[in-house]
Amino acid sequence: xxxxxxxxxxxxxxxxxxxxxxxxxxxxxxxxxxxxxxxxxxxxxxxxxxxxxxxxxxxxxxxxxxxxxxxxxxxxxxxxxxxxxxxxxxxxxxxxxxxxxxxxxxxxxxxxxxxxxxxxxxxxxxxxxxxxxxxxxxxxxxxxxxxxxxxxxxxxxxxxxxxxxxxxxxxxxxxxxxxxxxxxxxxxxxxxxxxxxxxxxxxxxxxxxxxxxxxxxxxxxxxxxxxxxxxxxxxxxxxxxxxxxxxxxxxxxxxxxxxxxxxxxxxxxxxxxxxxxxxxxxxxxxxxxxxxxxxxxxxxxxxxxxxxxxxxxxxxxxxxxxxxxxxxxxxxxxxxxxxxxxxxxxxxxxxxxxxxxxxxxxxxxxxxxxxxxxxxxxxxxxxxxxxxxxxxxxxxxxxxxxxxxxxxxxxxxxxxxxxxxxxxxxxxxxxxxxxxxxxxxxxxxxxxxxxxxxxxxxxxxxxxxx
Amino acid sequence: xxxxxxxxxxxxxxxxxxxxxxxxxxxxxxxxxxxxxxxxxxxxxxxxxxxxxxxxxxxxxxxxxxxxxxxxxxxxxxxxxxxxxxxxxxxxxxxxxxxxxxxxxxxxxxxxxxxxxxxxxxxxxxxxxxxxxxxxxxxxxxxxxxxxxxxxxxxxxxxxxxxxxxxxxxxxxxxxxxxxxxxxxxxxxxxxxxxxxxxxxxxxxxxxxxxxxxxxxxxxxxxxxxxxxxxxxxxxxxxxxxxxxxxxxxxxxxxxxxxxxxxxxxxxxxxxxxxxxxxxxxxxxxxxxxxxxxxxxxxxxxxxxxxxxxxxxxxxxxxxxxxxxxxxxxxxxxxxxxxxxxxxxxxxxxxxxxxxxxxxxxxxxxxxxxxxxxxxxxxxxxxxxxxxxxxxxxxxxxxxxxxxxxxxxxxxxxxxxxxxxxxxxxxxxxxxxxxxxxxxxxxxxxxxxxxxxxxxxxxxxxxxxx
Numbered sequence: 001x002x003x004x005x006x007x008x009x010x011x012x013x014x015x016x017x018x019x020x021x022x023x024x025x026x027x028x029x030x031x032x033x034x035x036x037x038x039x040x041x042x043x044x045x046x047x048x049x050x051x052x053x054x055x056x057x058x059x060x061x062x063x064x065x066x067x068x069x070x071x072x073x074x075x076x077x078x079x080x081x082x083x084x085x086x087x088x089x090x091x092x093x094x095x096x097x098x099x100x101x102x103x104x105x106x107x108x109x110x111x112x113x114x115x116x117x118x119x120x121x122x123x124x125x126x127x128x129x130x131x132x133x134x135x136x137x138x139x140x141x142x143x144x145x146x147x148x149x150x151x152x153x154x155x156x157x158x159x160x161x162x163x164x165x166x167x168x169x170x171x172x173x174x175x176x177x178x179x180x181x182x183x184x185x186x187x188x189x190x191x192x193x194x195x196x197x198x199x200x201x202x203x204x205x206x207x208x209x210x211x212x213x214x215x216x217x218x219x220x221x222x223x224x225x226x227x228x229x230x231x232x233x234x235x236x237x238x239x240x241x242x243x244x245x246x247x248x249x250x251x252x253x254x255x256x257x258x259x260x261x262x263x264x265x266x267x268x269x270x271x272x273x274x275x276x277x278x279x280x281x282x283x284x285x286x287x288x289x290x291x292x293x294x295x296x297x298x299x300x301x302x303x304x305x306x307x308x309x310x311x312x313x314x315x316x317x318x319x320x321x322x323x324x325x326x327x328x329x330x331x332x333x334x335x336x337x338x339x340x341x342x343x344x345x346x347x348x349x350x351x352x353x354x355x356x357x358x359x360x361x362x363x364x365x366x367x368x369x370x371x372x373x374x375x376x377x378x379x380x381x382x383x384x385x386x387x388x389x390x391x392x393x394x395x396x397x398x399x400x401x402x403x404x405x406x407x408x409x410x411x412x413x414x415x416x417x418x419x420x421x422x423x424x425x426x427x428x429x430x431x432x433x434x435x436x437x438x439x440x441x442x443x444x445x446x447x448x449x450x451x452x453x454x455x456x457x458x459x460x461x462x463x464x465x466x
Numbered sequence: 467x468x469x470x471x472x473x474x475x476x477x478x479x480x481x482x483x484x485x486x487x488x489x490x491x492x493x494x495x496x497x498x499x500x501x502x503x504x505x506x507x508x509x510x511x512x513x514x515x516x517x518x519x520x521x522x523x524x525x526x527x528x529x530x531x532x533x534x535x536x537x538x539x540x541x542x543x544x545x546x547x548x549x550x551x552x553x554x555x556x557x558x559x560x561x562x563x564x565x566x567x568x569x570x571x572x573x574x575x576x577x578x579x580x581x582x583x584x585x586x587x588x589x590x591x592x593x594x595x596x597x598x599x600x601x602x603x604x605x606x607x608x609x610x611x612x613x614x615x616x617x618x619x620x621x622x623x624x625x626x627x628x629x630x631x632x633x634x635x636x637x638x639x640x641x642x643x644x645x646x647x648x649x650x651x652x653x654x655x656x657x658x659x660x661x662x663x664x665x666x667x668x669x670x671x672x673x674x675x676x677x678x679x680x681x682x683x684x685x686x687x688x689x690x691x692x693x694x695x696x697x698x699x700x701x702x703x704x705x706x707x708x709x710x711x712x713x714x715x716x717x718x719x720x721x722x723x724x725x726x727x728x729x730x731x732x733x734x735x736x737x738x739x740x741x742x743x744x745x746x747x748x749x750x751x752x753x754x755x756x757x758x759x760x761x762x763x764x765x766x767x768x769x770x771x772x773x774x775x776x777x778x779x780x781x782x783x784x785x786x787x788x789x790x791x792x793x794x795x796x797x798x799x800x801x802x803x804x805x806x807x808x809x810x811x812x813x814x815x816x817x818x819x820x821x822x823x824x825x826x827x828x829x830x831x832x833x834x835x836x837x838x839x840x841x842x843x844x845x846x847x848x849x850x851x852x853x854x855x856x857x858x859x860x861x862x863x864x865x866x867x868x869x870x871x872x873x874x875x876x877x878x879x880x881x882x883x884x885x886x887x888x889x890x891x892x893x894x895x896x897x898x899x900x901x902x903x904x905x906x907x908x909x910x911x912x913x914x915x916x917x918x919x920x921x922x923x924x925x926x927x928x929x930x931x932x
Contacts, residue, residue: 102699102817103848104706147652155711158650161627174908181815183847184624184889186613186663187901188931189913193659197652214707233568240570241680244752245621245711286710287753349647351568381649382569420651427654435653442640446920447655453919454912465654 003060007042007086010052015043015092026067026087027078034075034429037083038065045092047167047175047206054204055173057086063459064088066200068111068142071134073345074428076146076199076464085462090141093206096120104212105164105181110141110205117210126212129156133329141205147197149424154380155248156213158424159196165209166192171202171455181209194450199426200461202454216248216284220296221321224303225275225311230354232279232379235308239281240380242299246285246292251328252384253278254375260334260389261327268327272311279309279379280328282321331376335389340396341374342406344386346414347423353382360386360413367409368402370394383423386410411438427465435465469526473508473552476518481509481558492533492553493544500541500895503549504531511558513633513641513672520670521639523552529925530554532666534577534608537600539811540894542612542665542930551928556607559672562586570678571630571647576607576671583676592678595622599795607671613663615890620846621714622679624890625662631675632658637668637921647675660916665892666927668920682714682750686762687787690769691741691777696820698745698845701774705747706846708765712751712758717794718850719744720841726800726855727793734793738777745775745845746794748787797842801855806862807840808872810852812880813889819848826852826879833875834868836860849889852876877904893931901931 001009008016017023018040027036039062044050057064063085067077079085093109096117100106101124108117114135121128130143132150142148144166148159156162165180178192195205226232232252239247255276261268272278283292296314303309315321335341348356357375364371370391377384388406390399411421415438422431436444444466451458451466467475474482483489484506493502505528510516523530529551533543545551559575562583566572567590574583580601587594596609598616608614610632614625622628631646644658661671692698698718705713721742727734738744749758762780769775781787801807814822823841830837836857843850854872856865877887881904888897902910910932917924917932 100815100817102703103815105815147656149650149652153650157627160656161623170912176908176912177906178909180884180886182813182884182886182889183816184615184619184813184844184849185886186615186890186892187886187888187897187905188663188893188909189916190613190626190659190663191909191912191916193656194916197654197656214710216710217707237568241683242752244680244682246752286708286712347648347650349566349569349571350649351566378650383650418646418648420646420648420653422653423648423650424652426652431653439653440643442642443644443654443657446636446642446657449919450655450657450660450916453915 003056003062004040006056007040007053010056011042011044011049017041026070026089029075029078030071031073034078035081036079037081038079038085038087039083041087041089043089043092047169050088050169050204050206051173051175053088054169054171058171058173058457058459061457061459062086063462065461066090066204068139069113069134069137071138071142072146072428073425074430076426076428077142080463088204090139097207099124100181101126103181105209106212107179107181107207107209108140109207110139112140114138114140114143121212122215125215127215128210128212130159130162140208144196144205144208145199146426149381149383151249151251151378153378154250155245162211163192163196163208164211166195166205167207168195168203168205171457171460179207179209194454197426199428199465201451201465202460214286216286218287218289218292219282219284219321220292221282221315221324222296222300223271223313223324224279224281224300224309225272226277226279226309228277228354229357231308232277233350233353235279235303236350236379239299243283243295246283246287248284249280249282250380251280252375252377252379253280253328253331256372257331257374257376258327260338260374261330264334264337265330268330271313271324275310280324328376331374335374335387338389340390340400342388342403344410345423345425346386346410346419346421347381347383348414348417348419350380350382352417353379353384356413356417356419360410363409363413364388364406368406381423407434429464432465469522469528470506472522473506473519476522477508477510477515483507492536492555495541495544496537497539500544501547502545503547504545504551504553505549507553507555509555509558513635516554516635516670516672517639517641519554520635520637524637524639524923524925527923527925528552529928531927532556532670534605535579535600535603537604537608538612538894539891540896542892542894543608546929554670556605563673565590566647567592569647571675572678573645573647573673573675574606575673576605578606580604580606580609587678588681591681593681594676594678596625596628606674610662610671610674611665612892615847615849617715617717617844619844620716621711628677629658629662629674630677632661632671633673634661634669634671637923637926645673645675660920663892665894665931667917667931668926680752682752684753684755684758685748685750685787686758687748687781687790688762688766689737689779689790690745690747690766690775691738692743692745692775694743694820695823697774698743699816699819701745701769702816702845705765709749709761712749712753714750715746715748716846717746718841718843718845719746719794719797722838723797723840723842724793726804726840727796730800730803731796734796737779737790741776746790794842797840801840801853804855806856806866808854808869810876811889811891812852812876812885812887813847813849814880814883814885816846816848818883819845819850822879822883822885826876829875829879830854830872834872847889873900895930898931
């Protein structure tokens with residue numbers, strides 16, 4: 001019996017896709033930068049089926065590429081062009097297995113769409129705080145495999161911090177059942193940490209126990225005009241002191257970023273007169289709605305008086321808050337209309353944000369006169385989306401050719417500030433070569449040691465990360 | 467040149483202890499349960515010296531036992547009796563390397579005493595929230611190696627969640643410099659996670675970047691009388707909804723526990739009339755002091771009205787709050803006076819706390835009539851210190867002989883509820899054999915795979931954890 005027949009015997013013939021048309025959506029990423037090929041796409045429906053599929057592939061020495069919602073920014077779930085790999089889609093593992101309100105946990109299959117988990121938590125009167133642009137289609141298995149961040153990390157942490165337990169199919173096909181729902185467990189090595197952020201290179205996550213939180217009872221949202229990123233960092237410190245854990249978002253937006261949104265996104269309106277930079281601030285938590293508004297309002301008044309901000313608007317309704325958020329969330333969409341863009345998902349210590357923007361802006365503008373720098377991101381996490389569009393009068397083709405030089409210039413500055421070239425998107429195929437430039441040889445060796453120990457045949461998502 | 471001379475050439479002869487008297491304090495744990503022997507105690511003063519010491523030992527095939535403040539509950543930093551090992555004391559690596567207020571981080575040597583770090587943070591207007599009974603002598607390297615918990619985990623997480631970066635001397639002597647101070651960094655495997663909680667079996671942590679937080683501006687502390695652990699779990703849920711992240715402690719205390727404190731601790735006074743159980747609750751955070759007191763007071767009034775609590779006292783001064791905390795913190799000390807005790811540091815899902823106490827109490831009282839059960843701990847973490855003292859009329863020797871049976875009875879129930887036999891103290895030597903009973907063979911294999919990959923010669927703290 002050939003491999004395809006063996007796989008069909010496990011998952012049913014209808015769940016082994018081999019026709020080019022059927023496989024096509026799985027073989028290109030959503031940004032259409034990576035194209036791959038595969039022997040087949042297998043769609044198991046349970047952990048047992050994933051285990052059996054992996055065992056068959058391992059015995060045959062065939063590479064495996066796990067895929068969730070296929071929303072990677074870095075081509076992590078697209079196979080290479082050899083056509084040798086079996087693509088394993090987790091989409092049919094899509095059940096909420098359990099929700100324990102008193103333990104504040106939810107146990108989910110890896111193929112659950114993020115929004116489905118948010119909704120299930122909400123219905124139980126709980127918050128699942130992981131929130132990001134792709135939440136309507138990305139799957140929790142992918143979120144776990146890239147240690148996804150998003151807009152609420154400041155308060156609730158990355159996906160890693162939200163995870164209490166995992167179930168993983170190892171490269172041998174064995175199933176590790178680490179689905180514990182414990183806040184404290186110091187019984188040896190914390191093995192789940194290995195698989196979180198490993199981008200499917202050490203095994204296939206099939207289920208997870210995730211933390212839930214009380215639903216916030218009140219929210220207050222404001223849009224502030226400020227003069228520089230350094231002011232944003234200073235304000236962040238003051239707000240953390242004043243509001244503690246109720247400060248749940250602190251998003252920086254440059255005027256160029258806002259300008260693109262106002263130009264290209266239907267219905268977008270400037271909340272304030274033009275300013276070099278803006279800060280979108282959100283408080284949420286257990287306090288009473290009116291009290292929270294008054295507290296934020298009085299903070300804004302003080303900040304106006306001491307001139308740390310030049311203007312501000314406090315949302316007076318849920319609809320107004322939604323519109324402010326839309327200005328932030330539509331930046332990528334608006335930038336797309338301006339043609340090819342070069343994106344950087346960087347982080348630096350929060351204290352170095354001002355210095356980073358100053359140095360990187362100056363270096364880019366000197367090397368590429370007229371380049372348009374679209375800066376926005378999560379100040380509280382030291383994480384900026386630092387993207388470039390071609391000069392308004394420039395050619396796309398010329399700009400595309402400069403990508404490697406732009407990357408090196410930006411990432412060298414990030415590195416010199418003790419920063420990271422991938423804050424939340426991971427490595428995938430996109431940054432595999434760049435990683436070698438910025439990680440020490442020793443650290444790369446340590447990573448290869450882990451890879452060899454858990455996947456000695458090198459069959460799990462080859463060509464990604466390492 | 468012999469090993470001792472080689473080590474002396476690195477750290478100076480005065481920092482290689484070989485006389486029995488000099489080594490003695492390093493060769494017994496603070497509970498005096500584990501006695502060990504060593505070739506020598508080496509006291510390096512820098513990462514470079516640790517690296518050179520490890521390289522020499524590795525080349526000579528000599529086992530190494532790292533030791534911080536020597537406050538382990540599980541004998542993790544005491545060598546075996548063979549006398550073959552070199553004990554490496556980290557105490558001279560005791561500098562605060564950096565404090566970045568705007569980044570909310572502190573970079574510390576592994577040998578810094580926990581309280582020293584708390585104090586340095588406080589002087590900079592920041593909170594380092596890790597707090598536990600041994601804080602005046604335990605060292606951060608030990609806290610990291612056991613992933614220490616403590617009383618503020620509910621709000622701030624375990625040591626693991628407080629760690630952003632590590633510097634580690636690997637078993638080869640190579641130094642891995644992972645001292646990043648980033649909130650987000652998804653560039654490959656998160657290697658620091660391997661060393662946190664590994665109890666020195668994979669390498670020696672020499673420095674760390676730890677998270678800081680704003681200092682709380684207000685605190686409110688109360689002592690509640692309740693009828694059962696299940697009521698504590700229900701109240702926890704209500705308080706999380708009402709107070710969000712300002713609920714920073716929620717400690718359960720049984721009447722037997724309190725009774726021992728009142729009997730043996732000088733000056734201890736009962737805050738309320740006797741009740742089967744008590745809950746020590748603390749709010750702290752950015753809110754205004756008066757408002758926080760009013761909020762807690764009105765919650766207590768409601769709880770009295772709906773009879774979920776039977777009585778309560780709200781601390782009216784810092785001194786009164788300190789006294790309430792002393793009742794909780796002196797339980798271990800008081801229990802010691804009652805003779806030999808059998809201790810369990812267990813966790814279960816928060817939702818199963820009531821069931822655990824009911825089942826374990828019933829089983830113990832049936833098997834060991836008259837046994838006194840001293841239950842207290844961190845309800846919000848599902849972590850109970852579930853300790854037994856001999857029957858008031860019983861013999862110490864008889865009780866000591868029953869230890870293995872008591873452990874098995876308690877830990878079997880913990881295991882059946884999806885819990886952990888070591889919530890915050892680690893495995894060390896104490897629970898190494900028990901671990902085999904409760905971890906799957908596959909999970910033990912995965913742990914051994916990690917150990918072999920990073921310490922192929924098995925020289926790092928042998929006989930601990932695995």
